[in-house]
Amino acid sequence: MAEANNTTVTLQVHRFTPRAERAERAERARGGSPFARKSSPFGGGSDSAARRRPRGKQWVQEYTIPARPEDTVLDCLLAIKRTMDPTLAFRYSCGHGMCGSDAVSINGTPTLLCTASIRDWAKQPGTLPQVDDEGFRHIGDETADDATDIEAGDSANDGSLGVIELAPLPGFPPQRDLIADIDPMLNQIRKLTPYLEADGVLATTSEGKVDVFEYLQHPDQLAKYEMLSNCIACGVCEGSCPVFAGGDAFIGPAALIWSSRFINDSRDNKAMDRMDDIDTADGVAACQSVRACSRHCPRGIDVGEEMWQIVAKVRER
Structure with missing residues (x-):
């Protein structure tokens, strides 16, 4: 510059x-509501509410x-x-x-x-x-x-x-200031096991050696998830989503994109389990198809379209 x-x-x-944390502790010591730590039916509890605001x-x-x-x-x-x-x-x-x-x-x-x-x-x-x-x-x-x-x-x-x-x-x-706590989004992604899960059995050749081409894919198989693998979990799509609010009521588009990336991977054998995990009230059912999540994705992912595709795939299975 x-x-x-x-x-x-x-x-x-x-x-x-x-x-300051000290001031908060002093305020609690002076006397707070005896019901303040009671759990919330929405899964957040008072601690989660304090983190949101x-x-x-x-x-x-x-x-x-x-x-x-x-x-x-x-x-x-x-x-x-x-x-x-x-x-x-x-x-x-x-x-x-x-x-x-x-x-x-x-x-x-x-x-x-x-x-x-x-x-x-x-x-x-x-x-x-x-x-x-x-x-x-x-x-x-x-x-x-x-x-x-x-x-x-x-x-x-x-x-x-x-x-x-x-x-x-x-x-x-x-x-x-401009630093937001994105742990709610990262925690939702972690819950969906964002890594390849194969059957664990090593493929072997006719000679009994390990087959180095065990996970060889055709270009059309790679194309199904290649764009999704570009997600950098920046939170832009979730910040644009009018339904997402820290992950309590809606798992969020970022977590669903990461799940979709492995559901569409021909090497992964847990696709049905992954779809079970997101087929919940706060999963694909909570998506309202507003498509605001597609705007300004820094990696060029059409998040709204991918969300529609994964919702359709879960409902059709």
């Missing part, structure tokens, strides 16, 4: 600082920094952290859209920081959709897809490229 340029961008960051300080902070249209939002956040505010918290790793660790809500739309350019997401003041404290865009507001590309020098506001609003990934409890 160039330090010397004549254009700027303003980031409106929804920040969050959780209440953690208490703490919330506010919106603006940062205006030099930027170019081709810079990414991650570039801007790194510049802010290094030169303006070291307390700003966000998560990233590879910076190239491969790890999925930097998923947030940008202008109310879940996407990755490292693949979102200023040119595509910056808007002029007054045109931003209103985003609530949980990162959801208000109904009726325009989406980031409707934004007009902004080139350097196009703005009439003294070189300002516009404004970008950032919030934690919707559907997950915030941990600090």
